[in-house]
Amino acid sequence: GAVVSQHPSRVICKSGTSVKIECRSLDFQATTMFWYRQFPKQSLMLMATSNEGSKATYEQGVEKDKFLINHASLTLSTLTVTSAHPEDSSFYICSAYLAGGRNEQFFGPGTRLTVL
């Protein structure tokens, strides 16, 4: 149980286009999901906290107009990278928080974004 999926797993796009990444909790409801960015050989950088039905909370230095987050249901959060540039190329990972007794984050497999 507690599986999180991400789609797509890999995407290549042209500079200036927008890309949407989906994060789904498959077998549990997640009121909170997190979006991370991971650079090669580095740790996860928390980008934003996504709460179902409300606006996302962005970390300092993350452009909210560039990285649009929507958490419209208890099992789905989306991250849209708008007007992508090559420097946005990265590995994006989401996680879903399972509250209650376990109080754990479950991570998606990640999405590799390459902007040409």
Place this chain on the structure above:
Amino acid sequence: GNSVTQMEGPVTLSEEAFLTINCTYTATGYPSLFWYVQYPGEGLQLLLKATKADDKGSNKGFEATYRKETTSFHLEKGSVQVSDSAVYFCALRGYTGNQFYFGTGTSLTVIP
């Protein structure tokens, strides 16, 4: 505030060697502590956790003990295998809230 300091890598060991990856933390209150593992090209998987002082988390031969007096949660394994090659992340979840704080990750390579 909350933070995690993790031993820098990369670490290269021969198969069956003993592994220690150091992790110390700073937190207010009583955090929960975690080790996550990331295999090449994949997302993070929970390896083990401990939720209170003196708890020992264990899984797949890995162990870590929550030491409040030294604010540490070092990861150990008595005999590593090639399949253990991965990046290991130490993390904490604060006493309040559900945000996680990650260390910088330690890359482990086990050679036959």
